[in-house]
């Protein structure tokens with residue numbers, strides 16, 4: 801493991817990293833929340849580009865340029881909608897992180913920021929989602945020597961506090 805982990809409170813679109821991850825929907829054509837913010841900040845070229853991607857299944861990931869963003873790339877992944885916990889939600893959320901990280905390595909991306917996928921409109925319980933996010937990322941990084949920095953971008957204070965507590969309880973320096 802080479803990467804350092806960092807927590808950031810605020811708008812992911814402002815981050816000067818190689819790639820930011822978008823919690824998109826299956827159309828990849830924009831929506832609310834972080835998806836809307838990313839489409840607004842990247843500009844209309846993103847929508848034009850994504851039309852050619854042909855959508856994305858839940859748990860999968862696709863990459864686009866960052867267009868007007870400071871980030872060079874956007875990795876679009878589709879989180880599961882929380883349906884009570886018995887519809888494979890945990891595994892699908894894990895897949896979002898894994899497939900995003902696989903694309904990161906494949907595209908030689910060194911610094912990447914993740915939002916709290918599925919914890920907004922998609923209703924995934926925050927503590928449970930954070931546990932999956934942190935454990936999946938750490939396990940992947942333990943077997944990777946290319947990624948240099950992973951940032952968890954927390955938009956609100958509560959999300960920041962849950963990430964902080966989870967990293968502390970896992971004894972992960974950040």
Ligand code: ADP
Pocket residue numbers: 810811812813823824832833834835837838879915916917918919920921922923953954955956959
């Ligand atoms: P989902 O549909 O996957 O639940 P949302 O965008 O509704 O996605 O919410 C996911 C998380 O992203 C939430 O914690 C929300 O507060 C956060 N979020 C919303 N806007 C931004 C932004 N500009 N930067 C970072 N995180 C954001």
